[in-house]
Amino acid sequence: MIETMNSEGRRRDPLSFPSLFSIALMSLLVLSIPANAQEYRSGWDIIDSGTSEDLYSVESQGSEIWAFGENGIMIMSFDGGQTWELGESLTSSDLTISSSGYGSFLTASNDGTILVKSTNDSMWSDITFDFGNELIHGACLTGVSEFVIVGGNGTIWTYEMQEWTNRSVSGLDLLDVSFLDSERGIAVGEQGTILFSDDGGETWDYRDAPTEASSSRITDVEFFSEIRAYAITDEGGVIKSSREINTAVGFLWNMQYFESEGNSNNLGENLTSIEIATTNKFLLSGKEGYLSMSKDGGNIVTRQTIPLDNSTSFNDIAMIDSFNGVAVGSNGSLLLTERSGEDEQIGFEVMDFSEFGNFVDYSKGMLIDGLYATVNIVMFGIFLGFFLGVSLSMMKTSPTTLKEISQKRSLTVVRIAGVIFTVIGTSLLSHLVPIIRNLGLDGWEYIYAPIGIINPDGITGDLQFENFLFLILGVSLLLLGILLVSANGEYKKSHFNIRGRDIIWNPWGVRPLNFIATIYTDIFRNTPLIVQFLFIHFGVQIGALIGDPGAEMLEDSSNFVLSFLRDDILSNRACVSAIFALGLNSGAYQCETIRGAISAIPSGQMEAGRSIGLNYMQTMRLVIMPQAIRICIPPMGNEMVNLVLNSSLAMVIGYSELTRKAKLINAVTFQVFWSYGMVLISYFIVTWTLALFLRYLENKTRIPGLGISGGN
Amino acid sequence: MSNVLTIVDMHKTYAGGVHAVRGVSFDVNQGESVAIIGSSGSGKSTVLRCINRLIEPTEGEVRLRGNLINTPSADINDVRSRIGMVFQSFELFSHLRVIDNITLGLRHVRKMGKKEAEAEALEVLEKVDMLDRKDAFPGNLSGGQKQRVAIARALAMKPEVMLFDEPTSALDPELIGSVLKTIRGLADEGMTMIVVTHEIGFARDVADRVIYMDKGVIAESGKSSIIDNPKTDRLKRFLSSISEED
CATH class of the missing domain: 1.10.287 (Helix Hairpins)
Structure with missing residues (x-):
């Protein structure tokens, strides 16, 4: 035993696979360097209100708008808020409460001063009432001159047919009331009090506030529609109620968690009012110059810039329709918007893509999406292709005639x-x-x-x-x-002598499995891949045939792998088709590569395997294939790299892989060189990573003592 | 003495029309070692391969302990596992370590567990004096070592008869000795074997019986003493041509 043992150690590449892979990943990260910020302009315009008193509330009916404020000030506009004039002062109390509807306006103060006016009438009628020692906090019209008043210690009064009726409940202070129509209304108050009435305010039932808001002061409520009501708390939270399968709006209330605030249920602002523009779009006002809006029911609430400084406290917002609105605040501040208060992006249309930073910033997200999509089909295509390649090559080499x-x-x-x-x-x-x-x-x-x-x-x-x-x-x-x-x-081959030539006819020599595999490889190797893509996706519709039932089968899986399969692969028909087109095509080529490697194994290996009693399949599996696969790693690398590059053809079936993304980027930016150049780099990263992996695999599976080693 | 192997009127015609074996018949008894000698192309290896049907004989019968084995109904994998075969070019499975080469048949044909098979493998490796290289890959072994591992691989299956197909022809002269020693050891233990060989000295010393084949037929056979006293002219010419080479 003179031979040394160290020659048996497996050799390692000096540049190991993991370190090279990390270099590839780093190149990817270069693509995601943060870009310069966008500029915004406020969606609100300053309007001269003609007063410097604090404005507490605002109401609109059509283009007639009234704002009420400190010391009984009342201002009005008849042109949608563009110009304002001062109304006649009827009281010296602070008008903090207002309501509008049914062609009427109502304003009130805490001490019980109540003024009502119809749009047809230019005069306000004074319906001031003595509520004893209780302060009133909210009012809502339920008809032309019918309304509901709420206030301290559960005070509720209705005013109908010029008659006051006490509907008070025993309870905590009520802070606001809102009616959807003349019947259904919601009143809210301290410590999470929510009351619901469906008879115009005659009787009230308690509803449960969400547990997170059960001790909050609910300061403002808006019963917007049959399907949605919102309310705010003094802690900066929003609660909402939707129509559910078995319950009407107002029955179940949920705390809104804000995705934009890291899933917190608190905006951290001192909110003063909420105004609903559409079912899912609402505006919020608050102290310290706070105006914000959400377009998705509160998942994302964005603070909007204002043209005033932050010392202004906003007290109320009134929407004239879903886009036009008025906000009022301290010191006579009055803002008008035509776009729900949303910030305007400046210069979006003229973004300069000839600056490389801007271009990369715009295209990196799309490129990374495309890269992810490409890697998806490539990964599954390689698995499918390899499986087919191994099976077909074994069928092709099967000797049984x-x-x-x-x-x-x-x-x-x-x-x-x-x-x-x-x-x-x-x-x-x-x-x-x-x-x-x-x-x-x-x-x-x-x-x-x-x-x-x-x-x-x-x-x-x-x-x-x-x-x-x-x-x-x-x-x-x-x-x-x-x-x-x-x-x-006898099963002999037949010989025919045609004009002196010996023609051999040997149907008995046909190997059935080889025959089937040959037909398969002939079809897929003799037709263009792009036609295979089109035929498989649009013709056979493999995406629909396999993807749809597959996704349905995994509908309820929550397992990470299975839900990935369902959401990212099976529910995307183009993706399924692309995987099959790539896999079926590559399988045909891989079959020939593996068959070549099988032929390179000495026939004695099969004889040796059979001579110890292994059957044909066992010998293939345990002896021939393990050696053949090692031999064909280099040419298989070719096949797999080809598969990655061929994946760019998936764009013809509308799959959003890298090349298609490049076309889309190009369509927006017109930067041809940069778009396709970046895609080139991205492809290189994928194929190079794959090549490195195969090199690593080749080293890892090298059989000691085999192959040429020429020393140094 | 009972017959282990009976060959009756074996013929083999290759696909190209070469009539390599033309009516060969002989018996091999329990514990007997038979050497087949002859010049290249005389059909020795074909006879050997026809016995475990790596080549299908065109005509004739091969019986293992009286049971006909060259019929479609015979379980060929079982038959082969009962006949050990050692090849001229070793044919070790190069991707497996020495020990895994030996346990492969035990685990997948004899359906033994891993531990059991390895214990068995260590036993036969000891017999061929290769225990210290059990974890080496075949590519790192010398020719003689490879052939001894190949013998161990066949032995591990506990065959009823061993076939050696020119086991030393691919070896350098200085490596032949260890392999022949191993085969001689097996013969002394009473292993039934057929050895196709060019080593006339080995045939004379080890074999109980010598069969001389020429042009597809048995030209002369008998006790190993026929090598010293050949009766036919053909064997005489063959032996003298070999001694000239030496």
């Missing part, structure tokens, strides 16, 4: 099988004859018959694969049957 199969059985059995096959084959074909005849083909046009019988009814018809299957089975069984019937027990 018809002769060997037949020789194992007695001649009678062979002939009976021949008769059965002939009968089945004939009946299948005779079943197909009328179908093929109905296609209306003539002469050489019959070469297109296979496509015709799969889809005889054109665009409206379903695909009928069974006819195609019957055709293949029928032809093969008929030929096989005739061959078996004609067997004489």
